[in-house]
Amino acid sequence: MSAVEETYDVIVVGSGGGLVGAYAAASRGLRTLVVEKTDRFGGTVAYSGAGLWFPGSAPLRRAGVSDDVEPARTYLRDIVADPSREARQDAYLATAARLIDELEQNPSFGPFEYGPVPDYFKGRPGATAEGRTIFPVEIPAAELGELAALVRDNIPVERHGQERNPVLVGGRALIARALRAFLDTGNGSYLLETAVQGLIVEDGRVVGVEAVRGGEQLRIRAARGVILAAGGFERNRELREKHGVAPYNGDWSNGAPGNTGDVLQAAVAIGAATDLLDEAWFIPGLVQPNGQPIFHTGVRGGFWVNGAGERFMNEAMPYDQAGHEMLRLHKSTGVPHIPAHWVFDQRQLDRDSFGGDPALPPRPEWFESGALRKADTLEELAELIAVPIENLRRTVAEYNEAAAEGVDEKFHRGEGAWDGIHVHVVGFPAGQPMNYVTGPNTDAPNPLLPPLDTPPYYVATIVLSDIGTKGGLQTDENARVLREDGAAIPGLYASGNTMAAMSGRVYPGAGTPIGSSLVFSYRAVLDITGAE
Template sequence: MTHRQPTTSEDEMANTHNSWDQECDVLVVGSGGGALTGAYGAAARGLDTLVIEKTAYFGGTTAYAGAGLWLPGNPAQERGGLTDSADLGRAYFRAVVGDATPHELQDAYIDNAGETVAFLEDNPHVRFEYRPFPDYFAAPGRFDAGRAVFPVDLPAPVAAHPLLDAIRLPAWAERLGLPIPDGPLTDGRALIGRLLLALESTGRGRTLLNTALTRLLTEAGRVVGAEAGHTGRTLRIRARRGVLLAAGGFEANAELRREWQGLPGADWTMGAPGGNTGQALLAAVEAGAATALLDEAWWCPSLRFPDGSAAFTLGLHGGIFVDGSGRRFANESLPYDRMGRRLLAAKAGTTPDNPVWWIFDGRFGDQLPGITVVPADRTAFTEAGLWHTADTLGGLAERIGVDSAALRSTVQAFNGYAADGVDADFHRGEDPYDLFFAQGGGANPCLVPIEQGPYHAVQIVLGDLGTKGGVRIDARARVLREDGTPIPGLYAAGNTSASVSGPTYPGPGAPIGSAMVFGHLAALDLAGQG
């Protein structure tokens, strides 16, 4: 894809400043965790801040998330009795990420993680708590029980509240067309709600929904504002201090995914619908931004749905994954991004005609032996050919089109490993993360034998939680040109930027946690405190 650069004359003509529709100190594009952290940070420091959100809902994909935040050495960990530090986090992060991203960028993330939490918790609307969830790699500095903190549940408003009422629904409710659940806001919705309340409390934060960025406006090489579509017209928005792009990745853009990632389309992402088309990234490229990691995503195995979409699946406590040959190819209990990368490496589950099958037995009844963020209706899945059942393994193999002898041999070997307690092929159950979700008994609770008919096979494909390639940024979240110099007035965080973790996913909450830290750093720089 060719991205046309505007000529100098076009640039000058587009930016005569007698026709601004809106003015602010800081324009924030997006409304996920990174965007709202940056918006609150700017507004709390006295800057007039405008948040624009492309869709009708606040929160982006953050609203779907469990909202664990990987932020080493923060006050919420200390309150929870966990002793962590930036140095411990750095040792682990460096061991996992290595030289895949600049060390100064990694240090900016790690060294400012605790400060970000402390700054946010200075506002009475924001509160976090520690909950166990293991780090994803066996490396120095790892916490086997995890170091992630989560937003405390937010009580539902007792009356209509224009901000809280516009938070995106949980993924399961939105995908299935169900009403807003009763009770408090939890997980990612609690994080978005708390950040929106904090922003509102400053008296300097404004929001516009249904407002889609179309281009950045520059003057003499500096970003001075943006154009955005809103209710059928174009708004020209002046940003006196600068623009923070935190609008997610390009996971919903099928053309870009084919071009940059070699995937057939964009149907299997968990990105929130209506956004995440890469427009912020493309606008930054047109303004001269350099990019990196465009072939990367936060991968995950996903359950394929009858409508062609897919839903994030994790925490297996039963069954095995087999490819088209009827054989296992990985430890099914791996952390989800690592399992997604095994799917990529095996070239399995990446297109509709090379599915992976989740094989399990009748002991689980009509329930899937794992966690899917959107529940599956067995009848609908069976009718769509995505859930097959047979009284024998041979009959199941025939239904899913794999070699019967290979599938029987695979299951026989796995059952032997379950009896012995040792997975000789892929070492399932030997890592704290594997055991975190285990529910079985015996010598190895991760290895539940497949021996009670009827037998089931459910289709699994390669999904993602969003792309992680985007514009290059520095340690102050400033967007960089190809020559490494910053573009004045332009900042980025979250999946609009190239991830600080490179091609790895170190632990629960690294995507949102790093987005929040770089949103925080952008606000500091915009306020002249960086």
């Protein structure tokens, strides 16, 4: 059966951050097609809080946050320490504020708002405790009409059965706003449940994609360019194993289910170069009653122990650093650190609950599933998690001494700006900017270090998860995909987690991954249109 052929000016593969690039192209008069593999828009962006790490942008100025791009440039140079990424860093910094200025001119996007999320590497040159992160404004589903049903749900709804909020927040709000703006241009079209399987190349130039939809083969041509913005390969176990991205079980990932690296492999097949394929945006994951982990940003009480019953890190450090530290120790010490055990007591449960109203006990399924276990004594707890009781006793004693002094000499919990963020036991709600610690026990020497002295004791499981792989196609500062010799492949662009991260192996601040997706999708359009 012959393939159906269509032609557009621009094709965007993926509907997360690339949707903003699609809007930018369509608003400039280019006939633009968004091709989405799944049945709804948004990808991993829809799961997120949609923070955008955008130094020098208008929402920061409106909030009275003193910031410009030069300290941010200093910060990036210091923590990334990779001259080969400096041109991409400069492009990012030069474009982020400009992009927001353009989006805010369209009422569909509305104003963006500043949220106080500190940069993740405290004390480094150019770092700021105020942060540089902005967020989209929420939007009621009723205002969107039928479009609301086309936006992917967040993880609590999609994977854990929570009720859908009638107001779209965070990533869902960003995707809904971008989708509406895109379609309102009159130049935007989309295909859902359409999987791209290959790229069409003529005379060395990418001129379209080969795809399948409902068993029908499609050849879709792009007169001006193809932008690959289809996320990473975190849900592809075979690719994770091939490139050494731990853990190999993609089911532990918080990435969207369609992120299996199809377009990455299609680009490699025509000679595209890759980088950082062993890396991910790592996070600790709190295992839920259904066995799947959910993004866990840190703890306010209790501590984590490894397979030897010993505490091993600051449990409130920035999540990507926490994930990397878990992985490093798991590989290097000979002691299991994945999974880790989160140990806490009744004091902590009464203070913060376990995913609900502190006045109510945990939901029965937590205990029925074994995701949360209870012990009346430390001896019983040690037996539950199969660690030496003498090590666990010593860990509790050392922790309680630190709690009494309010100083965590071993791991420095509670000393950094990020540590002071209020963290809920199952992660902050997507789309809600995090606030500094408030609530009970603030009269303790260190509110992030309350003692563990009130039985019964509880233990939950922490595994290594991620919010996407960060390795992908090598690109230049204009998002053009490169060959191994550094030459650009004409007509082909990449952004977000389909491209290798401009921040290398580090995570500078909240909103770097999504910010990169938006910025480099936008820069691709500027290159396609010849704009400066």
